[in-house]
Amino acid sequence: MSVTQINTAKVSVVQDFKEITKMRLALSVVFSSVAGYLLGVETISWSTLLLLAIGGYFMVGASNAFNQIIERDLDKLMDRTKNRPIPSGRMSVNTAFIIATLFTIAGITVLYIINPQTAMFGAISIFIYVSLYTPLKTKTPLSVFVGAIPGAIPFMLGWVAATDDFGIEPGTLFMVQFFWQFPHFWAIGWFLYDDYKKGGFFMLPTGKKDQGTATQVIIYTVWTVVTSLIPVFGVTGKLYLTPVSGVIILVLGLILLKSAIRLYKVRDTKTAKQLMLMSVLYITLLQVIYVADKFIRVWI
Structure with a gap:
């Protein structure tokens, strides 16, 4: 085997x-x-x-590896997943299972070193994602609600890692990311509708790219923005947001809502992709603003 082939093989493994x-x-x-x-x-x-960073990575890696083991036959049917390691034949199920198991053990152990509550929520996240969300994806659109639970845990997990306490503050962070996932994943479900259909996945709330789905996208976008602004009113304990940051998040929220309303009006793939990208931008900037707001207040 030549040096080039060896290097190519190494790149493929990575x-x-x-x-x-x-x-x-x-x-x-x-x-x-x-x-x-x-x-x-x-x-x-x-x-x-x-x-926290290492444990979080292990936690997500374990969930995804188990998910790809379970869905390996369905992944073969979809364009976006048929070249994944298992369906393509580049990785055996046993190898993937070893990775998933080691990542689960390592993730929970690392999070436990921080504190037991953090490890508990990490374990709950893996369990719900693998044992409930994954099998439900081919059964009911309600799978998105179930999947939103482990998806909302990371933001909250950081607070629990810092304080070893679960209260209204991490609960609020959980709710922000929980509601956000609906417009985000339904936008993905919209523009990948045909591909998901090949694998038998039911991701949209009505099962169709219709007015009902678009209406629910708007409703949950509103809930996302409203929940994001709750810390401004000083009712979420130590989690507080200044009115200036609240206004910035409101503006971002209105832009996100505009994208959701556009999907309702146009109902095409391009608009769904734009909504998905806007939702990613929204949650990223929201988290940056929340953190910046806190540290600016401390410095002032």
Whole structure:
């Protein structure tokens, strides 16, 4: 075997590892967890922050590896997933299972070092994603509601890692990310509708790209924006947002709502993709604003 072939094989192994653990998604989860930690902590512990990032990555990686094992036959049917490591034959089920198991053990262990509550929520996240959300995807559109629970845990998880306490503050962070997932995932379900249909996945609330689905996208977008603004009113304990930051988030929320209303009017693939991208921008900027608001207040 030539040096070029060896290097190509190494690159392929690394790419497959990144794909089986969905590295890009995992990094976005780590970002949410770190944001939650910075919001909850009084004095930053860099070692805890590192453990949270590593544990969060393991947690998401485990969930995705188990998910791809379970859905390997369905993944073969869809264009976006047929080249994943298992359906393409580049990785065996046993190898994926070993990765998933090791990631589960490592993730819960690392999070437990931070504190037991953080590990508990991490374990709950993996269990719901793998044992409930994954099998429900081919049964009912309600799977999105179930999947929104583990999807909303990371933002909250950071606060629990910082404080070893679950109260109204992490509960609020959970609700923000919980409601946000509906317009985000329904937008994805909209523009990937035909591909999802090949795999037998029911992702849209009415099962169709229709007015009913578009209406629910608007409703949950409104809930997302409203929930995001609750900390402005000083009713969420130590989680507080200044009116200036509240106005910025409201403007972002109105832009997100405009995208949702446009989907209702146009109802095409391009508009759904635009809504998805806007939803990612919204949650990212929201987390940055929440954290910046806190530290600017501390410095002032």
